[in-house]
Amino acid sequence: MLYLFIKATISGVLIAAASEVAKRYPGIGALIASLPLVSVLGMIWLWRDKPDAENMAAHAGATFWYVLPSLPMFLLIPALLRRGAPFWLALSAGCVLTIALYATMTWLGPRFGLQL
Secondary structure, rough: OHHHHHHHHHHHHHHHHHHHHHOOOOOOOOHHOOHHHHHHHHHHHHHHHHHOHHHHOOOOOOOOEEEEEEEHHHHHHHHHHHHOOOOEEEEEEEHHHHHHHHHHHHHHHHHHHOOO
């Protein structure tokens, strides 16, 4: 239980730090948020729990392919906001787009030989 608390605390502190920095310096906050910290921390926690090179390689490879469908969200949200859409609508549209693209990737990936 202590291990879970430590993992959650470290992960939460990084997210909070990114949002606090972004209040004053949006570009630097975005840089921090864009770092693959969640992926790296996830790999560290996974390796600690199950040090299996093949499992880690599969995880890292699948992470790459799942990052791709999330990228259009970061184009759609600012485009909608700049056109006057309310924040929650823009965020929701970005999330719906990402979910649809994840579903597409999950369906198409294996048909092209990707192990997701």
